[in-house]
Amino acid sequence: MNGVDRRAMLHMAAGVTGAGALLAGCGSDSGTESETTASTTTGATATTTATASAAATASAAAGSDSEVITAAADVPVKGGVITTDYVVTQPEAGTYKAFSNICTHQGCVVSSVADNTITCKCHNSTFSSSTGEPTGGPATKALAEISVEESGGNIVKA
Numbered sequence: 001m002n003g004v005d006r007r008a009m010l011h012m013a014a015g016v017t018g019a020g021a022l023l024a025g026c027g028s029d030s031g032t033e034s035e036t037t038a039s040t041t042t043g044a045t046a047t048t049t050a051t052a053s054a055a056a057t058a059s060a061a062a063g064s065d066s067e068v069i070t071a072a073a074d075v076p077v078k079g080g081v082i083t084t085d086y087v088v089t090q091p092e093a094g095t096y097k098a099f100s101n102i103c104t105h106q107g108c109v110v111s112s113v114a115d116n117t118i119t120c121k122c123h124n125s126t127f128s129s130s131t132g133e134p135t136g137g138p139a140t141k142a143l144a145e146i147s148v149e150e151s152g153g154n155i156v157k158a
């Protein structure tokens with residue numbers, strides 16, 4: 001080992017020892033530790049409050065806590081929209097209904113809505129777009145209805 005390497009090793013050893021002394025100092029000086037902890041806690045609290053405030057603002061911007069299913073403008077009168085989970089209909093102007101989009105016959109997703117009829121093309125079951133009751137085909141049970149309302153131009157869960 002040459003002189004430079006030895007000095008480097010000594011310098012590193014001193015650094016490690018110094019760090020150990022600093023750590024020991026933190027642990028043994030309870031006054032300093034308390035101040036540090038208090039400062040950290042205050043910062044954490046402020047961050048939490050800001051996050052909660054941001055969530056409240058986002059919720060207020062959405063108009064309510066209700067889940068938006070679709071835009072009201074996308075639901076035609078006497079027709080409907082099939083979303084990922086629901087079929088939303090407008091049997092008459094300004095009246096919105098929503099049902100599970102799962103056919104009660106054998107579980108296909110319903111295919112279309114027209115002339116106030118929801119159709120499942122798997123085996124041609126049909127359902128009323130205002131009640132969800134079966135009106136034709138092999139299905140004998142109604143589509144499960146979900147209570148909805150129009151709010152701020154959206155159809156939301158009521």
Ligand code: FES
Nearest residue numbers: 103105106120123
């Ligand atoms: S699954 Fe819909 S008609 Fe059979």
